[in-house]
Amino acid sequence: MIKVGIIGATGYAGAELVRLLLQREDVEIVWYGSRSYVGQDFASVYRNVVHLTDEPCKDDDMATLAEIADVIFTATPQGFCASQVTEEILSKTKIIDLSADFRIKDVNVYEKWYKISHATPQFIPEAVYGLPEINRDKIKNARLIANPGCYPTCSFLSVYPMVKEGLVDPNTLIIDAKSGTSGAGRSAKVDSLYCEVNESMKPYGVATHRHTPEIEEQLSYAAGKPVTISFTPHLVPMNRGILATAYATLTRPVTTEEVKAVYDKYYGNEYFVRVLKPGEVPQTRWVEGSNFADVAFKIDERTNRIVMMGAIDNMVKGAAGQAMQNMNLLFGLPENTGLKQIPVFP
Ligand SMILES: NC(=O)C1=CN([C@@H]2O[C@H](COP(=O)(O)OP(=O)(O)OC[C@H]3O[C@@H](n4cnc5c(N)ncnc54)[C@H](OP(=O)(O)O)[C@@H]3O)[C@@H](O)[C@H]2O)C=CC1
Numbered sequence: 001m002i003k004v005g006i007i008g009a010t011g012y013a014g015a016e017l018v019r020l021l022l023q024r025e026d027v028e029i030v031w032y033g034s035r036s037y038v039g040q041d042f043a044s045v046y047r048n049v050v051h052l053t054d055e056p057c058k059d060d061d062m063a064t065l066a067e068i069a070d071v072i073f074t075a076t077p078q079g080f081c082a083s084q085v086t087e088e089i090l091s092k093t094k095i096i097d098l099s100a101d102f103r104i105k106d107v108n109v110y111e112k113w114y115k116i117s118h119a120t121p122q123f124i125p126e127a128v129y130g131l132p133e134i135n136r137d138k139i140k141n142a143r144l145i146a147n148p149g150c151y152p153t154c155s156f157l158s159v160y161p162m163v164k165e166g167l168v169d170p171n172t173l174i175i176d177a178k179s180g181t182s183g184a185g186r187s188a189k190v191d192s193l194y195c196e197v198n199e200s201m202k203p204y205g206v207a208t209h210r211h212t213p214e215i216e217e218q219l220s221y222a223a224g225k226p227v228t229i230s231f232t233p234h235l236v237p238m239n240r241g242i243l244a245t246a247y248a249t250l251t252r253p254v255t256t257e258e259v260k261a262v263y264d265k266y267y268g269n270e271y272f273v274r275v276l277k278p279g280e281v282p283q284t285r286w287v288e289g290s291n292f293a294d295v296a297f298k299i300d301e302r303t304n305r306i307v308m309m310g311a312i313d314n315m316v317k318g319a320a321g322q323a324m325q326n327m328n329l330l331f332g333l334p335e336n337t338g339l340k341q342i343p344v345f346p
Pocket residue numbers: 007008009010011012013014033034035036037060074075076077078080098099100148149150182183184185186187314315318319
């Protein structure tokens with residue numbers, strides 16, 4: 001039995017972890033961490049698990065939790081995990097952090113984009129960026145995993161094969177992405193109110209969104225050189241889902257068959273990345289509730305550009321599902337254990 005603790009279980013990402021982990025017979029959730037609901041039954045906060053757990057919420061004491069948990073998920077605001085983690089904790093348990101605290105290797109870049117100071121930069125070098133399709137072997141032996149951001153997961157998986165093969169100029173990349181409102185979390189904010197979101201769409205964080213340096217860093221590793229991109233997220237009136245549409249200039253003429261073979265080379269053996277047939281396009285509805293990332297492309301010969309597209313469920317492949325995928329790797333389990341849910345439709 002893997003003993004799991006979740007700090008931030010009462011947020012959207014934490015509650016999605018609970019939903020996925022409670023379906024497993026090899027996992028016991030020993031800690032439902034919260035700030036606002038300490039002492040209250042978790043199932044009274046999230047009624048989707050009524051009768052499935054009668055555990056009360058506990059506080060966010062990572063040191064105490066490290067004594068009993070084999071792995072701790074932190075689904076907490078930026079800065080929390082970094083403020084808590086110690087060498088002693090990491091010697092006792094493993095941490096999968098769903099926030100951005102350990103995703104970016106250059107602490108100055110983190111502090112500039114997140115506008116907070118990093119409490120424990122000494123742990124940044126050892127943290128592994130938890131995108132299993134790229135870093136599988138490193139993840140298996142990690143103590144501290146930086147679970148990727150939702151937009152970066154969708155954006156990066158959509159364009160990675162073309163960048164890695166040098167078939168596009170990565171510095172021409174423009175990524176236009178849309179997210180459902182659950183991406184903004186459960187806390188009360190004017191921008192998340194029904195009347196603000198319903199029947200409307202808007203770009204936000206234009207040329208300033210904090211996921212930009214995360215995407216750029218991962219693309220730089222793939223390209224073997226510094227990469228700067230344009231990234232614009234949009235808020236759309238859906239609960240879940242991210243759709244990314246990326247545009248880049250081709251470095252040479254390519255055929256559809258050639259590009260399809262490139263995508264299949266990288267993802268043909270990946271359970272969770274589904275390369276669609278040429279001509280098909282990804283849709284958020286076809287990944288909802290699942291850990292799948294659907295990717296597709298279309299060559300635009302007229303402009304010498306390629307359009308690369310991807311769809312994920314931000315709560316699953318963009319957060320809790322990917323975190324559980326990482327947990328499976330840490331414990332030597334098949335990567336898709338507990339993650340074979342077929343997308344929900346309608
Ligand atoms: N939503 C998404 O799609 C994704 C989210 N993430 C990341 O996951 C993390 C959680 O996001 P999300 O679930 O959306 O956020 P929510 O606002 O929904 O939840 C935040 C959680 O953290 C707890 N919390 C709030 N403040 C503190 C604090 N100061 N110290 C400790 N715990 C605190 C809350 O407890 P309580 O409610 O009990 O007060 C709650 O459980 C963030 O880092 C986010 O960036 C990553 C990928 C996607």
